[in-house]
Amino acid sequence: MTETLGSTGEFGFIEAATKSLPQGEDVLVGPGDDAAVVAVPDGRMVITTDLLVEGRHFRQDWSSAYDVGRKAAAQNLADIVAMGARPTSIVVGFGGPADLPTAWALELQQGLGDECELLGVSIVGGDTVQSDKIIVSVTAFGSLDGRSPVLRSGARPGDEVAVAGRLGWAEAGFAVLNRGFRSPRTVVEAHRRPAPPYAEGVRAALAGASSMCDVSDGLLADLTHIAVASEVLIDIRSAALTIPEPLQAVASATGADALTFVLTGGEDHALVATFEPADVPDTWTVIGTVAVGNQTHPSGTVTVDGQPYAGPTGHTHFRS
């Protein structure tokens, strides 16, 4: 008989899930008490939270439990590095139906743990409840190690806009899966398991990035957050955006526009930041400029080649 969450029970599952969790030096009290205690050496804790819901953020027939775990951790860790911080720990809320195989939940946990292990991050606590649909709630923590956080509001006219990481891959993978296909494999894998450029967040902060955020809603949507918070106009040069071959292949096969994947696809968790021109790290690609808003294109606007982008500008929850 397959063990399920119902037969294992809440405490049995928690025991199985936590017994082999590696705990880093920063963890003063790990899982198993009312709360965890984590050292915050410089006295400032960076905090972010994301909720993933089955059917909305993942599908069991498209993604394995392990992949869902990797993705849930990755998107939170990307938010921490987008502040210029070093991720240290996460806590996980998990909901699932009583008939969910316990193995599924443990594979999810393994995915979370493996993504965390890339960065030496510890899973320090969590909560497990029963719910009809699978729910994964991750809250991630990071340390600034004495640096200032890199906010969305610091972009200045004259700065260059640069990106690190992939754009449009996850969206192309979604388009493929949505049509019932499983290839090109690279974009499908990108949808299942993002690969944020973790090391580039601290690198950008050390290089003096004036603003930064991770690309979770789409390049244009997330740059708009920077343009609004910084009260500037941002212009992207489309020629600076390379369109990788797999994205061109998907665009041809699905009748989509490959540039739209790059400009509006989220969930790759690339990083986008602004720098004074001399400060851009050589691991980053310059794709545009920051200017003062004008009458045609006011501050808070993002243009592509000097014009508003005509296509959709990224997804938003609730609206369909």
Added chain:
Amino acid sequence: MTETLGSTGEFGFIEAATKSLPQGEDVLVGPGDDAAVVAVPDGRMVITTDLLVEGRHFRQDWSSAYDVGRKAAAQNLADIVAMGARPTSIVVGFGGPADLPTAWALELQQGLGDECELLGVSIVGGDTVQSDKIIVSVTAFGSLDGRSPVLRSGARPGDEVAVAGRLGWAEAGFAVLNRGFRSPRTVVEAHRRPAPPYAEGVRAALAGASSMCDVSDGLLADLTHIAVASEVLIDIRSAALTIPEPLQAVASATGADALTFVLTGGEDHALVATFEPADVPDTWTVIGTVAVGNQTHPSGTVTVDGQPYAGPTGHTHFRS
């Protein structure tokens, strides 16, 4: 037309929900960026997380949105105070269907905010997604202000067991609601909106509590956590447990045992702790003793009047 999450949209809702959030002195970066930044004066952050799911942890016909918010905040803040810490901030993940009235979500937010305001706690960030059932995920943070955390593992033979706060009220309220009644009002209100004895956590820590936890699964279940973690035998004296009049009324009306409400009812978020006899604060009630386990009742066991308790010992998720 009633505004719904679908018509308001994710960003519209977030703007409405965060525009008037009071932010305490500890909040260095509040809502609106990739992550929040919170000051942790003594370099150690206390962290806990809880997930509430509609139908499992609350019902819209039993609890108002405002009550759900109060309860979601309260149960997390209780975990922070159960470590002997001072709650400082929370983040909130929220999921709801597109046709949920925006007013419902804002009332939930108001409930969260009002519970937090009791303790000067700030809501520093969150995430909002679409889901069929309403989901509220709260992660709460606290500061030890230089003290050691009070763990579950520190109870010592010779200590006294003491409680602060209400026991069995929420469970009696649940029993009433479950039968379709709405009174006694005091227990129904206790189910809807717990009133944890927040000030008693730090008081117990300062008094030298050797172990502490909050009563979320039921007194016997949570004391068992202490007995197991501390490797001791705990005995409760039933005569020391007062049975309040409303609980007796519910027990009479439903054919239940009022003592069972007190011993096994969770969700009032009372605090239970162990102290050396001279250290028990006068705001706490002594209800039992800590001893070395023996052959009949080994360490890790909780007895009532020297005997294993014959009734159910508290709820567990997944098992029904």
